[in-house]
Every structure is written in C-alpha cells, then in structure tokens.
Amino acid sequence: MYLRSLVDLSASHQTCSSEQLAAIAGVNSAQVRKDLSHFGSLGTRGVGYNVAELRSLLREALGLTRDYPVALIGAGNLGSALANYEGFETWGFEIVAVFDTEAEKVGQTVGELTIQHLNDLEKVVADREVTIAIIATPASAAQEVADRITQSGIRSILNFAPSVLHIPSNVSVRRVDLSTELQILTYHLSSRTDEAVSS
Amino acid sequence: MYLRSLVDLSASHQTCSSEQLAAIAGVNSAQVRKDLSHFGSLGTRGVGYNVAELRSLLREALGLTRDYPVALIGAGNLGSALANYEGFETWGFEIVAVFDTEAEKVGQTVGELTIQHLNDLEKVVADREVTIAIIATPASAAQEVADRITQSGIRSILNFAPSVLHIPSNVSVRRVDLSTELQILTYHLSSRTDEAVSS
DNA sequence: TAGATTGTTAATCGATTAACAATC
DNA sequence: TAGATTGTTAATCGATTAACAATC
Incomplete structure (x- = not known):
C-alpha cells in the first residue's frame, strides 16, 4: 500500500x-x-x-486509471456529504446516481445530481454499469437496501450504516465504523492500554 | 484489536x-x-x-468505561451527519459542542446541539474538558481550524477534510480518507492487482 | 574499466501457533 | 484421581532486511 x-x-x-x-x-x-x-x-x-x-x-x-461509477443510496446528511466529497474523483470514483425512498427528497438535488427513487436502482445500475454502491441510510433500512443492491448485480458495497449486513459471499462489503477512528485516537490518550491492545 | x-x-x-x-x-x-x-x-x-x-x-x-467529550468543528453536511451518528456513544464518545464560523449557521441546531461560533472554542474546551476534536470543514479551512484546536489545548484530532495538516508532534492526528475505503473495495474487483499491493 | 544500483537469495527478526508442564 | 484448560516456552511460519552477484 x-x-x-x-x-x-x-x-x-x-x-x-x-x-x-x-x-x-x-x-x-x-x-x-x-x-x-x-x-x-x-x-x-x-x-x-x-x-x-x-x-x-x-x-x-493500483487501479487509478480506471473509472468506477458509484451509486449512493441515502440522501440524508451523510449521503449529501459523500455526494459532495472532494476526495473521490482523485482516485477514480464517480458518484453517478443518488437514491432515496422519501418522496419529498426525490427530485431534489445534491451536488450536481438529482435524487432518484430507489425503484430506479436496477435500471441505473444497468445503464451506467455501476459496480460499487455506498449505503448511507439509517441503520434500520440498511439490510433491505443491501438486499436490493445485491439483486441489482452490484458486487461491492461500502456500508456507512452502523449495522452488520447479511449478504451473499460473492459480494464484498466494507463497513466504515466512524467510531473506530476515534477509538484509535484514544489509545494515544491513554498509553497505558497501548501494550494490551497491540495485538 | x-x-x-x-x-x-x-x-x-x-x-x-x-x-x-x-x-x-x-x-x-x-x-x-x-x-x-x-x-x-x-x-x-x-x-x-x-x-x-x-x-x-x-x-x-479498551477504554470503554471512560467518557470522551468531543468537539465537532464544521456544521455542514458531514458535520451534521457526524453529530447525528448513532455509533459514537456506544464507544464512549459524546459530541458536546458543534462549531462553525458562518454567521447564519450559528444559533441553529444539529441533533440536540446548538451551533456555536468557533470563537467560543477555547471556553468550551476548558469548561467541558474536551480532549478530542473532529474537523469536518472544507479542506481550505482545515489548517486554520487545526491551529486553533491545537492552541486550545486539545491533543487529539480526527480530520475528515481531504487535506494534510501540519501540527505539533505532541498532537495526534488521524486523517479519515473516505476514498481509501472505496479503493480497498476495488481490489476485490480486480484480483489481478491483489498480489502486487499485498505489501 | 570503475562505480552504482538492480534483482534475488540468504539471514534476521517478529509474530503466530503448537505443545506441554502446571494446576484447577 | 482423571479430565480439562491455563500460562508459557519452544517451534514454526512469514515478512522484513541485509548482502551480494549480475550488469548497466
């Protein structure tokens, strides 16, 4: 790396x-x-x-010459933040569609994208050849969304919802637990525990 | 771990x-x-x-019995998402204050917190004994905010802004690069590169 | 040719695991 | 006592680094 x-x-x-x-x-x-x-x-x-x-x-x-079209599911605060995140394109990721299920959100825009209803997922995935999905929904909706993503043919999921997903073994999932990052910081605060946790 | x-x-x-x-x-x-x-x-x-x-x-x-008061700087989409993030308290992190510099944001609420002006940082850090700060500002503002955080006495920073911070060596910084997570996923997509990147 | 630096093999280091005496 | 499982030492494994012949 x-x-x-x-x-x-x-x-x-x-x-x-x-x-x-x-x-x-x-x-x-x-x-x-x-x-x-x-x-x-x-x-x-x-x-x-x-x-x-x-x-x-x-x-x-390192795969930096390829372009990865990404579908983002969930247009709340986190979803909006990710849609506007400046760091993705550097590494070849482009969020090509944002989905939500709330009627009042559908049709609004985040960044340069119009929020679409989740029902359009399959169509967009096929049209845009999306290979990666980001789940930025509340934890309660994550599993249902994951099932749908899986059925659409996507094989890589990045999960920001604080929940563990059950999905087929041929789909890769990474869970981003933001509190893990904070925890690592606290090891510095209390060096006493450093040793015990080193392994 | x-x-x-x-x-x-x-x-x-x-x-x-x-x-x-x-x-x-x-x-x-x-x-x-x-x-x-x-x-x-x-x-x-x-x-x-x-x-x-x-x-x-x-x-x-593992430090889960302690409580860490956290200051969040930046009340944009990412900041709001973090303020509402359900996963922090499980691990003993409590966001006790949210700061921004935009006049129109100050006074508004995110989650259960009222957005304060960054000028109040030092006071709040002292009052609430804040030990950790999260930077969720645009990249352009991150360094200035980091300087200020450092001067307030905080010794741990979690940086979500896509920029590298210059800070004194007695301050711990972790940078969260969201695109790194996506990159790890792409290794699964192209197993050809797995080997080359294993080290 | 002489100096420099690669590509690769062998040595070292550290981390993981197996094995077993201690002992509940 | 006999069976089970710890705590720890010794063996193994893998990854890192040193060393050096190949060669530009």
Whole structure:
C-alpha cells in the first residue's frame, strides 16, 4: 500500500534509485526493489528506475486509471456529504446516481445530481454499469437496501450504516465504523492500554 | 484489536474457554491466552475464563468505561451527519459542542446541539474538558481550524477534510480518507492487482 | 574499466501457533 | 484421581532486511 505514495513522484528527476524511493515512501529499499520486481524488470542496474515509466505503471497497477461509477443510496446528511466529497474523483470514483425512498427528497438535488427513487436502482445500475454502491441510510433500512443492491448485480458495497449486513459471499462489503477512528485516537490518550491492545 | 469483539460476550455462560473465545473472535486460542495473560492470571486452569470478569476487564482495558467529550468543528453536511451518528456513544464518545464560523449557521441546531461560533472554542474546551476534536470543514479551512484546536489545548484530532495538516508532534492526528475505503473495495474487483499491493 | 544500483537469495527478526508442564 | 484448560516456552511460519552477484 505504501506504493500509493510513489504515484505522485515529481518528474524533476529522470530516474530514481530504490534508495531514494524508499526514503520517500518511508520503507526499506530492499522492499521497494522486491515489490517493484513483481511488475517485471523495470529498473536499470547502476542507474535506477525511470520515474515516468514507474509512475504510469503504478497508476495502472493500483487501479487509478480506471473509472468506477458509484451509486449512493441515502440522501440524508451523510449521503449529501459523500455526494459532495472532494476526495473521490482523485482516485477514480464517480458518484453517478443518488437514491432515496422519501418522496419529498426525490427530485431534489445534491451536488450536481438529482435524487432518484430507489425503484430506479436496477435500471441505473444497468445503464451506467455501476459496480460499487455506498449505503448511507439509517441503520434500520440498511439490510433491505443491501438486499436490493445485491439483486441489482452490484458486487461491492461500502456500508456507512452502523449495522452488520447479511449478504451473499460473492459480494464484498466494507463497513466504515466512524467510531473506530476515534477509538484509535484514544489509545494515544491513554498509553497505558497501548501494550494490551497491540495485538 | 480482536479483543473488542469479546466485549459483547453473552452472559449465557458463566465461564468460557480460550478455545471458545478464539472461535468467537476468529483467532487462535494460544493468541487469546497469551493476550489475556497480559492482564494478569485471570483464567482458571481446567475451567476457563469467568465471562463477567473478563468482560468488565476488557471494557476497562479498551477504554470503554471512560467518557470522551468531543468537539465537532464544521456544521455542514458531514458535520451534521457526524453529530447525528448513532455509533459514537456506544464507544464512549459524546459530541458536546458543534462549531462553525458562518454567521447564519450559528444559533441553529444539529441533533440536540446548538451551533456555536468557533470563537467560543477555547471556553468550551476548558469548561467541558474536551480532549478530542473532529474537523469536518472544507479542506481550505482545515489548517486554520487545526491551529486553533491545537492552541486550545486539545491533543487529539480526527480530520475528515481531504487535506494534510501540519501540527505539533505532541498532537495526534488521524486523517479519515473516505476514498481509501472505496479503493480497498476495488481490489476485490480486480484480483489481478491483489498480489502486487499485498505489501 | 570503475562505480552504482538492480534483482534475488540468504539471514534476521517478529509474530503466530503448537505443545506441554502446571494446576484447577 | 482423571479430565480439562491455563500460562508459557519452544517451534514454526512469514515478512522484513541485509548482502551480494549480475550488469548497466
């Protein structure tokens, strides 16, 4: 994953040694060489790695050249925040549709998108070739929405609702638990527990 | 961290063997025994671990018995979503104040809290003994807010703004990059890259 | 050719797991 | 006492790093 930090290499140098790359990424140079050798023999002995070549290869390998159309379900505060989130497009994610079930929300806009009724999900997924769905509904609605998403053919779900989903094993789900992030912070507050929780 | 999954152990059994605990947490029983032995000798040979005792010990050790007052800066969509997020209190986090700088927002309510002007930050931090701040502002405002938070004496920051903060080394910052979560999902979509990114 | 740096093998380190004496 | 299970040591496994022959 540290390879991601090498994608934005400045083009100020033509080539870069594994030693320099390691310094940038904060890892060991042997690790850099080993990992890059996976992609084939793209370094030159005595010289280093071609920066331009390396960058385009990493972008390809890390999936940054592809575009992922994303469907967002739930147009509440969290859904709206995600729809406006500036960070997605950098990594190739584009929210192409926002869904809700509340009649008064349907037809309104969030960011540049018009909220559609969840009943249109299947149609939009097929039309736009959506491969990823984000669930930003209340916990109580999440399972029902997940079932629907699954049936629409989507195979990747990012779940922000604080609930555990039951879904088929061929669908990937990641649950984002925002309080986990806060918890990690508290370990710093009380270093006493650091040791006990290290594993 | 897997220990967290043991906090909610049902009290249906008086005792529980390391084997059973391991099955629940999805780890090796030797690991469970080793980690629990950190806390002292709280198991009984031939019997297992006292469930009630174990649970209260874990709650204590994982910091779940403490209460962390949190200040939230930014009352936009993301801030509002966080203010209403149901998952925080489970883990002992309570958002005690919401701040913004926009005059028209100050005085309005999100959830059960009245939005205060950022100028009141220092006072509230002192009064409520706030130890954690969440930045949910636009990226452009994040650094300025971070400086202010730091000066108020807070030592832990959770940053949702898609920007890297420069702060003193005695302040812990965690950046939540929502697109990282999506990226992890895409590894499933293209298993070809799994290997290359494993390290 | 001499210096530099890769690609890869071997050594090291740390974390996980198996095994078992201690003991309830 | 016999069976079960802990606490801990030793063995294993995997990942990281050092070292060096290959070679630009």
